[in-house]
Structures are given as C-alpha cells and as structure tokens.
C-alpha cells in the first residue's frame with residue numbers, strides 16, 4: 001500500500017532555514033503531498049531560489065504569500081491553503097519566520113522590542129489561531145492514534161537564546177535582549193497552546209537550535225567571537 005502523504009506549511013520559506021526545510025522535506029522519508037512554502041514577497045529577488053524549486057516540483061510546492069505581522073495576510077493564506085487541502089486539513093504547520101535585532105537592554109528602544117515581539121510572538125500566535133480549523137480537520141481525518149507531525153502539529157522554531165537557564169552562560173557573547181525576550185515568549189506561547197488544546201490531538205512542539213546556523217553568522221559577527229560559532233543542520237521531524 002502506498003504511504004500516506006502529508007501536507008505542511010512553512011513560514012519564511014524563501015531563504016535561510018525555511019528554504020532548507022523545504023528542500024529536506026522534499027527528500028525526507030515521510031512523503032509530502034502538498035508543501036505550502038509561505039513568504040511575504042514571493043516575486044522578489046529574495047525568493048528566486050524558492051521559485052526555482054517550485055518550478056521543479058509543481059505538483060507539490062504551493063507558494064503562499066504571507067506576511068506574518070499582518071493578520072489580514074494570514075487570513076488570506078488560510079483561505080488559500082484551505083481551498084487546496086479541503087477536509088483533509090493541514091497536517092504540519094511550521095512557524096519558522098522570525099527576525100533578530102542586535103540590541104542589548106540598554107540599547108533597546110521600545111519600538112525595537114515591539115517590532116520584534118510583533119513578528120516573533122504575535123505573528124506565530126495569529127497563525128496558530130487562524131490555522132487551527134485546518135489542523136483540527138487534519139487531526140480528525142487522520143487514522144493515526146495519539147499525536148504526531150504526520151497527523152496534526154504546530155512547530156515553533158525557537159532558539160537557545162530564549163532559554164532562561166542559558167542566559168548566564170551566553171549573555172556576554174550574545175547580548176540580544178529583544179530577541180531573547182521574543183523567543184522566551186514564543187516558547188511560552190507554544191506550551192500554552194499545547195495545554196489549552198490538549199484534547200484536540202494536535203502536537204505543539206518547540207524546536208530549539210542549539211547552534212548558530214550560517215544564515216545569521218554574518219549579522220551576529222559583530223557580537224560573537226568566531227569560536228562561538230557552530231554550524232547546525234536542520235533535522236527533519238518524523
């Protein structure tokens with residue numbers, strides 16, 4: 001019997017870790033039937049690699065325009081994805097898009113904190129809330145018992161920078177207060193969602209990258225000594 005395919009949506013899929021996840025999902029052991037690669041400017045120069053990939057896999061990749069800081073844009077994406085997946089729902093939602101501003105507590109202006117919080121916390125919150133009906137449909141349509149990423153799941157791409165326990169060991173290397181606060185907020189959002197929606201059989205996961213992937217090394221270079229950089233690859237979840 002042919003393996004069941006799953007549907008997945010990744011935010012910020014045009015570059016960095018999001019694009020890498022798209023690539024790895026296409027080659028992964030769990031067949032992806034529909035892969036919604038969302039980004040805020042699909043026609044712009046930063047989305048060329050994704051467009052090339054979408055041309056190679058036209059039956060699988062659906063590029064969806066979504067600005068995660070704009071609720072109307074999120075709602076439009078839900079309509080678009082819902083019209084493709086129908087009653088099968090959306091199996092996997094990956095809240096990957098995020099921003100980093102390099103400011104310590106003393107440098108952090110209120111608008112810096114508000115802006116990063118809006119993208120890294122309010123955006124994922126709105127996405128979870130708006131996509132919930134599609135995740136619920138997927139949980140209902142699945143014959144898989146319990147919870148899993150191939151049934152119905154929402155993954156938050158977090159960071160070790162959001163860990164309270166790691167602050168003492170890492171703050172002097174990375175005094176990025178607003179980013180740390182936002183990722184701690186994202187972590188709390190994810191565990192609250194897991195608790196509030198535990199009867200829906202939707203898995204909520206935080207995926208924490210312990211290292212520093214190359215995408216941010218250049219921007220963090222001013223703050224981090226070279227020895228602190230560690231490559232990290234994206235591990236696909238089964």
Ligand SMILES: NC(=O)c1ccc[n+]([C@@H]2O[C@H](COP(=O)([O-])OP(=O)(O)OC[C@H]3O[C@@H](n4cnc5c(N)ncnc54)[C@H](OP(=O)(O)O)[C@@H]3O)[C@@H](O)[C@H]2O)c1
Nearest residue numbers: 012016017040067068069096097098159209212213215216
């Ligand atoms: N790289 C690391 O070392 C590292 C470590 C720990 C955690 N993370 C987390 O992993 C995730 C991806 O990081 P990355 O290194 O791949 O970052 P990146 O290369 O800077 O890419 C960020 C992605 O987020 C998108 N994005 C930002 N604001 C958006 C918005 N308002 N609406 C839609 N998309 C938006 C960007 O789109 P545009 O192209 O349009 O700007 C881009 O696709 C982030 O959540 C980050 O916090 C990364």
